[in-house]
Amino acid sequence: MSGFTRYNKILNLFSEQRSSWTVLEISAELKTPSSTIYRIVRELVLAEFLESAAGAYFRLGPAFIKFNRIINLSDPLVRAGQPFLKKLANENPIESVNVLARLYGNKVMCVADYKTPFFKNNTSYQKGKLMPLIYGATSRAIIMKIVGKSLEDLLKQETFYDDNDKDTFFKNLKNDNKKGYCKTEGQVDKGLIGFAVPINNKKLGIEASLSSIFNSIDFLPEHEPIIYANLTSYSLLIERYINQIFDDIQNYHQISS
Amino acid sequence: MSGFTRYNKILNLFSEQRSSWTVLEISAELKTPSSTIYRIVRELVLAEFLESAAGAYFRLGPAFIKFNRIINLSDPLVRAGQPFLKKLANENPIESVNVLARLYGNKVMCVADYKTPFFKNNTSYQKGKLMPLIYGATSRAIIMKIVGKSLEDLLKQETFYDDNDKDTFFKNLKNDNKKGYCKTEGQVDKGLIGFAVPINNKKLGIEASLSSIFNSIDFLPEHEPIIYANLTSYSLLIERYINQIFDDIQNYHQISS
């Protein structure tokens, strides 16, 4: 273990399922002497990436809350998309969850969302939660704009159920590209139906999607064109706004240098 | 620069005011050769603590969003307090922002909040933003339960305007303790009035506060007893709930070991 890995391995032990660890537990898990772990943990506590809790346990520290806020205030995608999610929700014909998601390694992560007040179910897409790459409209809308070697690399780690499953996936992807949007039902959450369109900005390296998710039971076929129209127009607005934010950042850097 | 410091120094350059940096800029700022910075930045990008953006710029990476989510789902204070904020808001006689805040080093940080739909102004207390220790009810309610050497250490870094200012501060603190809650007007944000009560759990090492903030213009003296009663009863509920969560965690660790 060397470099940042040494710290990252410890931080990555802390999960939704297990959010507190003692030094001895970490030491056992990573097969590393406890004196070493004590030293590293002390460093992380000093930097507020960990904090000590009751009974010799440690948990993730407030530095993450601080940096998360900075991202929310400054990430061009979040900044550009966040303000439109509520508006999109209000223009949808039925109760919905609206999600802005992006590629994160070879998973998909929601970075902003808005749920209408009376939408009862929960989607699996929650801010910060990693989601599978090949299931659900939210994810597929992101991949549909990726081509060639990039796509190949991305899918390299995915395992399809069988060759037929794989063929269907690629056929759907092609179809999505023709239509301009994705639609899936029950792929990620039973009882929910999702629609998504891609959001891209090559200059800024943004590969993302905007989606609206509904209860299958509320959804009627005549809603589809409205949903699609809303998604499309808001995705264009967001893309335009991203460019504007980019220009602002450029100007800022030019002035201050 | 050694150990985690070397990574932390770089990460801490990224702020609300300046959220993207090039390697050369970092190198100049930290007076460290660029070849070294390139190597460290590469490590941080690999771990997704940074990500590369357009034009050779880097910004904070999605790892922070991921870990922030884990904290929201698992931090005892956030878990215990979050569900009550909306209820507290609804029982207040006027529109309000309701904040759960905690000690973070020698600053105060909001970790959860709920604003009633028609509250127009913004408070400075935002999730993840560091706030001064000695101004505002939210902060003072946290310090009021800290005594002796801990208090001394905490205040060591604070600079009071003059001796008179300092005296007033300690007199207020004593008074707050007698009343059981804090009230300040316009200390942090002009036009806002804040009420706060402490939330503590010695076993878990929690030093926090619960507060309701109102527009001064909406506030009438007869609201005060209701506000105070609400804050007090919810703070007790939250403290009890924290204990329950603590027991759950204890059980979890006993079962899994």
Added chain:
DNA sequence: TCATATTTTCTTGTATTTTGATAATTTTAG
């Protein structure tokens, strides 16, 4: 309260990493 157990820090020579100057390569922009 004191004695005991647990947690954490300290100490040390040695092994491992990190560093930074420079060169080589890749990417970007016109």
Added chain:
DNA sequence: CTAAAATTATCAAAATACAAGAAAATATGA
């Protein structure tokens, strides 16, 4: 396509992380 900019690779010297046990500090419980 070319030139500039950004990034990676190399490698010996310098810095530091490591492991193991001892020591200290802290928590626990009768």
